[in-house]
Amino acid sequence: MNAVEIAKGVYSVGVIDWNIRDFHGYSVENGSTYNAFLIVDEKVVLIDTVKKGFEDQLLANIAQVIDPKKIDIMISNHTEMDHSGSLPRIMHAIGEDKPLYCSKMGQKNLSEHFKQPWKYHAVENGETLDIGSRSLTFLETRMLHWPDSMFTYCKEDKILFSSDAFGQHYAGFELFDDVVGHTIMSHAKKYFANILMLYTAKILKVLEQVRESGLEIDMICPDHGIIWRKEPEKIIAAYDKWSRQAGEKKAIVVYDTMWHSTQKMAEAIASGIAAEGVFAKPVHIRSSHRSDIMTEVLDAKAVVVGSPTLNNNIFPTVSDVLTYMKGLKPKNKIGAAFGSYGWSGESVKLIRAELEAMKFDMMASDLRVQYVPDDAGLESCVAFGREIGRAVNKALE
C-alpha cells in the first residue's frame, strides 16, 4: 500500500498483511492491515507503527511523504506487538532522541517489551500537544483493550485515532467505509466479539463520556482495517448496541459429535427452537472456527452447548470453545446443555457447570440421550428446543 492523504497533511502510511490467517487464535480469513498515521504540521508526528517484519514498507510509505528523520514525535496508542513491533527500527530511523508519547501504562509496558532507553513522555488523560496548526489530545482508554490503550484526537480535523477500537481484520486497497461497502460491518462485528466483548461495561462508559464531552468526530482511524469517514456514527452506534448485549431473537446450538448422535440431537433441538419463531443455527465446532462461533454468540439470546462424553469428560474441542467463551464473558444469555453418551455421560453435567460459571440463565433441565437418538429421543430434542425457544421469546418480551 502507498501513503494516502486522508485529510490535508494527514497520511495513512500503514501496511497490508494479505497472508495472515491466524491472528493469535482468531481466524482472519481476509488478512489484515496494521495502520499507522503521519501528520505533517510544524511538527511531524507518527501515530503507531506496524508488526515486526513490515518495517521496510512502513518506512517506504513515510518516505513517499517526508524523510523519516524529519519525524519529531512518535505516538504509541497501544503496546501490543502488531502496533509496536517495528518501534525499535522506527525509533532508530527517526532518531532515538525523539520523544515517544504514550500513556503511563504504555511507558511501563513498552519498557518491559523493548528494554530501550527511549525518551518517554507519559501523557496525562486529556493532555494536549500543540504541533503547529493542530493540537492532539490524548484520551486514556484503559482496558480497551489493554491497560496501555489510548486514543489520540485531533480537534482541528475532527479525527479520532482510535487504536484497536472500531477496527476490523480486513486486508484491501479499499481504505474507507464508503469504498468498501456494508460488508465491512461483519468484520467489525467479529472483531468486537473476539477482542472487546469482555469489556462492554467499560465501552458503554467511554461512549457515554464521548457523548457528554461533545467530541466532534468526522473520521475514525483505527489500527486495523478501513477508516470510518462517511458514517463514523454508524460504527459508534453498533458498538453501543453490541455492548448492551440485549440479545436478538436467536439461538445458537454449538456442538461436537463422535458418531453423529450429538449432531442429530443438535439439529433436532435447533428445529424445535425455530418452531417457536426464533432464529436457530446448529454449529458443528470442527466445521467452524472458535472466533466465528463467538461472532454468533454475540447477538444470540440463547447459547446451547452439546458434547458427547469421551473418557468421562467433555469432548476436547467443546472445552476449547467453552474456555474461549468464558474469557470473553458474554452477558445476559440463556444457557442449555445436551449430549449423547454411551455409559457414564458426564459431559452434560460438566457443560452445565461451565455455563453456570459464566452466569448464564440455565434451562431447568439438561438433555441426555444414550447412544443413538431414536424417534422418541429426537422428539424429546425437539421438545427441549421448543422450551428454549419459548424461554427466548419470554426473555425478549
Added chain:
Amino acid sequence: MDKYVCDICGYVYDPEAGDPDNGVSPGTAFADLPADWVCPVCGASKDDFSKED
C-alpha cells in the same frame, strides 16, 4: 480481611499488601480505600470490584 477482584481486568486487591505505589499502606481494608481510588492496572473504580470467592 477480604481480597477484592477487579471485574474489568482481573487485578486482585490484597489488603495485606495495600497499594503503596498509589499511597495506600499495607493493612488497608478494601472498604477503607478512598472513594476516588482506582484499579492500579486498568483504572476501574471501586464499584467495579467484587469480593473474591
